Amino acid sequence: MKETRVLLANIDEPDLDKIEVYERLGGYRAMRKALLELGPEQVLHELEASGLRGRGGAGFSMGKKASFIPKGAMDKYLCCNADESEPGAFKDRLLMQKNPHMLVEGCIIASIAAGANKGFIFIRGEYELQADILDAAVAEAYDKGYLGERILDSDHSFDLVVHRGKGAYICGEETGLLDALEGKRGNPRLKPPFPANQGLYQGPTLINNVETLCNAPLIIEHGVDWYKQFGVDNSTGTKIVSISGNIQRPGNYEVELGVTVRDIIYGLGGGPPEGRDLKCFFPGGSSAPVLTKEHLDLPFTYEAMAEAGSMLGTASMIVVDDSQPLVPLALRLAEFYRHESCGKCVPCREGTNWTVKVLERVDEGEGTPMDLDILEQVQGNIIGNCLCVLGDSMAMPVASMLKHFREEFEQHMEAARRRRDLAELEHLSAPELAAVPEAGPA
Amino acid sequence: MADRAEEVRDPGALRATTLPPGWDEAVDLEADAATIPDPAEVEVPAELRAEIERLMSLYPDRHSATLPALGAAQAVHGWCSPLAIRQVAAVMQVTPAYLSSVATFYDMLRTERPARSYVYVCTSVACHLRNARRVYQALAGEAEAQGLDDLDLREFECLGACDMAPMASFDGRYVGPMSEEDAAEAIRQLKAGETVLPGRGLEDPGFELPFPAPQPEEELEHPKVEPAGGAWPEADEQEPPPAEGPPPHRREIREPFAPGTSYAGEEVDPFTRDVVEPEEEEEGEE
Numbered sequence: 001m002k003e004t005r006v007l008l009a010n011i012d013e014p015d016l017d018k019i020e021v022y023e024r025l026g027g028y029r030a031m032r033k034a035l036l037e038l039g040p041e042q043v044l045h046e047l048e049a050s051g052l053r054g055r056g057g058a059g060f061s062m063g064k065k066a067s068f069i070p071k072g073a074m075d076k077y078l079c080c081n082a083d084e085s086e087p088g089a090f091k092d093r094l095l096m097q098k099n100p101h102m103l104v105e106g107c108i109i110a111s112i113a114a115g116a117n118k119g120f121i122f123i124r125g126e127y128e129l130q131a132d133i134l135d136a137a138v139a140e141a142y143d144k145g146y147l148g149e150r151i152l153d154s155d156h157s158f159d160l161v162v163h164r165g166k167g168a169y170i171c172g173e174e175t176g177l178l179d180a181l182e183g184k185r186g187n188p189r190l191k192p193p194f195p196a197n198q199g200l201y202q203g204p205t206l207i208n209n210v211e212t213l214c215n216a217p218l219i220i221e222h223g224v225d226w227y228k229q230f231g232v233d234n235s236t237g238t239k240i241v242s243i244s245g246n247i248q249r250p251g252n253y254e255v256e257l258g259v260t261v262r263d264i265i266y267g268l269g270g271g272p273p274e275g276r277d278l279k280c281f282f283p284g285g286s287s288a289p290v291l292t293k294e295h296l297d298l299p300f301t302y303e304a305m306a307e308a309g310s311m312l313g314t315a316s317m318i319v320v321d322d323s324q325p326l327v328p329l330a331l332r333l334a335e336f337y338r339h340e341s342c343g344k345c346v347p348c349r350e351g352t353n354w355t356v357k358v359l360e361r362v363d364e365g366e367g368t369p370m371d372l373d374i375l376e377q378v379q380g381n382i383i384g385n386c387l388c389v390l391g392d393s394m395a396m397p398v399a400s401m402l403k404h405f406r407e408e409f410e411q412h413m414e415a416a417r418r419r420r421d422l423a424e425l426e427h428l429s430a431p432e433l434a435a436v437p438e439a440g441p442a
Numbered sequence: 443m444a445d446r447a448e449e450v451r452d453p454g455a456l457r458a459t460t461l462p463p464g465w466d467e468a469v470d471l472e473a474d475a476a477t478i479p480d481p482a483e484v485e486v487p488a489e490l491r492a493e494i495e496r497l498m499s500l501y502p503d504r505h506s507a508t509l510p511a512l513g514a515a516q517a518v519h520g521w522c523s524p525l526a527i528r529q530v531a532a533v534m535q536v537t538p539a540y541l542s543s544v545a546t547f548y549d550m551l552r553t554e555r556p557a558r559s560y561v562y563v564c565t566s567v568a569c570h571l572r573n574a575r576r577v578y579q580a581l582a583g584e585a586e587a588q589g590l591d592d593l594d595l596r597e598f599e600c601l602g603a604c605d606m607a608p609m610a611s612f613d614g615r616y617v618g619p620m621s622e623e624d625a626a627e628a629i630r631q632l633k634a635g636e637t638v639l640p641g642r643g644l645e646d647p648g649f650e651l652p653f654p655a656p657q658p659e660e661e662l663e664h665p666k667v668e669p670a671g672g673a674w675p676e677a678d679e680q681e682p683p684p685a686e687g688p689p690p691h692r693r694e695i696r697e698p699f700a701p702g703t704s705y706a707g708e709e710v711d712p713f714t715r716d717v718v719e720p721e722e723e724e725e726g727e728e
Contacts, residue, residue: 075502084602085599085600085602086600087566087567087568087599087600087604088567088568088600088604089600089602089604090602090603090604090605092602093602093603118502124602125513125548125550126550126601126602126611126614127602128614129616129644129645161500161501163506163509163510164509164510164513165509165548166509166512166513166548166549166550166551167548167549167550167551168547168548168549169599180509181506182503182505182506183503183505183506183507183508183509183544184505184508184544185543185544185547186547186548201502201503242604242605243605244568244571244604244605244607245567245568245571245572245604245607246571246572248653248654249653249654250604250605250607250651250653251605251651251653252605270654282567286566286567286600316604318567318568318571318604319571320571324571328570329567329570329571332565332566332567332570333567336566336567336599336600339599340599342547
């Protein structure tokens with residue numbers, strides 16, 4: 001199994017974050033082409049024809065999103081969503097740290113397509129190193145005249161600001177990001193109106209993920225036909241896959257969409273540690289429902305993942321091996337979403353809290369068989385009932401674990417209850433308890 | 443969970459402590475309604491004032507500078523203290539209540555007096571699978587054993603470095619992968635004010651993950667990257683198209699925006715908050 005390096009082709013080049021090195025390797029050529037040769041309509045057409053889909057999770061066509069921005073003279077904005085907080089995702093960190101100018105160039109091209117004159121890169125506050133690198137890259141681009149008034153004497157003007165978030169997962173949701181950028185608490189908004197019509201400061205706004213924008217220079221420079229040779233049908237291009245969890249070689253790997261999941265996990269990641277077997281994996285970050293061994297031979301595309309009942313999402317694969325009990329994992333997952341729920345919608349605020357409570361009961365030996373039914377019901381009541389998908393992001397993986405591994409949940413509950421009874425009735429200490437075989441794994 | 447229950451011996455208290463801070467604090471209904479502080483009455487360090495004013499000038503709406511401005515004040519004061527919030531409010535001309543509503547929402551803005559240094563141990567899903575909780579417990583145990591009290595050590599949500607799992611952020615410096623054996627050394631270095639585990643931070647020169655490199659069966663595939671339609675002309679060979687029509691100019695600011703918001707290039711009367719019309723029009727162009 002080999003990588004197909006397009007986005008990451010030059011990533012190991014030393015000093016790639018300096019504009020001289022980036023330009024020597026062909027950087028900012030696509031911007032010139034878009035600005036001086038193609039013009040806004042043609043750029044928009046190329047992006048749409050390339051079939052590039054959003055890499056931030058939802059997988060919506062990037063060109064189509066840009067085409068929803070109304071035409072005409074008005075204040076329009078571009079936002080780059082660099083608030084990468086999904087557990088398991090670390091691809092944007094690599095791109096921004098090593099190749100910040102690719103993102104700046106992508107932002108300029110997207111601004112041409114959308115007619116935006118003001119852009120913001122909303123980067124999560126924890127990425128202090130990466131934000132400093134981006135700041136330096138933006139300053140270099142201003143010095144060269146690639147940003148600012150009348151770029152390269154064309155009549156397109158574009159200002160770009162790096163905006164640091166302050167640590168809230170919900171700001172990765174596009175309308176939550178807009179509220180945070182306006183200086184408010186990052187609560188998601190009711191949609192419609194969609195950001196393309198009323199977004200930042202109520203103006204039309206195009207919001208794209210870092211990796212999506214990094215694809216734009218490649219498409220513009222090499223053309224649609226070149227780009228479409230990668231990937232399959234409706235999932236064109238390459239995708240950076242971040243592999244983590246119980247895996248031998250965690251890291252970022254770039255693959256063509258359409259390779260099999262087995263190739264990614266075993267070919268690139270090296271599979272679970274020696275002597276362990278795969279139990280399940282999250283194909284697209286912790287928000288994606290888990291898939292099991294039987295799904296290993298599916299092609300890694302948006303459609304195939306959706307058909308299997310999960311999603312490609314951010315393509316952040318978290319691999320779980322057979323030594324991991326699932327109840328503490330589900331509990332940890334639910335605790336994350338409980339902490340990060342902004343509290344605006346009741347199903348999410350209460351549902352995440354109840355899920356944690358029920359899972360704690362199950363894990364501590366206080367659960368009853370009814371608890372699993374309650375758990376299932378709570379998840380069903382969250383999905384689709386909130387302004388944004390944060391609640392769904394917890395409900396879907398927890399529900400999927402329950403669906404695929406209900407037997408293990410029941411066994412875990414029984415074992416925990418037995419351990420608790422032994423501890424209470426027989427006054428066994430923790431080490432003595434561990435020696436009792438019937439008590440089951442911890 | 444069970445081990446944590448053992449630590450505190452009271453599941454009820456356990457649940458209360460894992461809730462966000464401030465959730466059960468009563469509101470002081472007797473307090474005076476906060477108003478926008480008078481800039482003449484609040485003393486603001488000149489550097490902080492200049493930084494906040496610079497930040498406000500970056501955005502079409504000055505409220506957008508709230509997060510970076512609070513971050514700048516936190517860098518000066520160490521935390522978003524009532525004084526820090528008052529100073530930001532005076533410069534930005536917003537109410538302190540608005541600022542504290544924002545500050546309490548974000549994890550990285552501290553609304554309590556901080557310790558000398560912080561250690562955020564990621565215990566989210568990917569790190570959890572690689573024994574992050576044991577690393578956290580080892581660090582907590584060592585901090586206690588070595589008597590390092592002035593430390594904000596906590597479990598944190600995903601820090602976006604799952605390839606380094608299990609990892610921790612030492613005052614913003616990402617270090618990983620960590621093991622339980624590193625705890626004693628890390629706490630000793632923290633206490634002595636040294637760099638924690640040098641060479642293992644993400645930003646350290648030559649940092650590499652200690653995992654066996656993939657054994658490529660063949661060369662990595664680099665697809666041909668010649669531009670479609672021939673090579674692109676050099677910069678000096680390019681001719682910009684003739685600019686047609688008048689040059690771009692700043693667009694007018696229109697509703698709907700709340701009164702009192704200001705934009706770059708627009709003057710707002712500080713007393714009436716009306717937009718001051720420029721006295722002379724820009725020179726017309728043929």
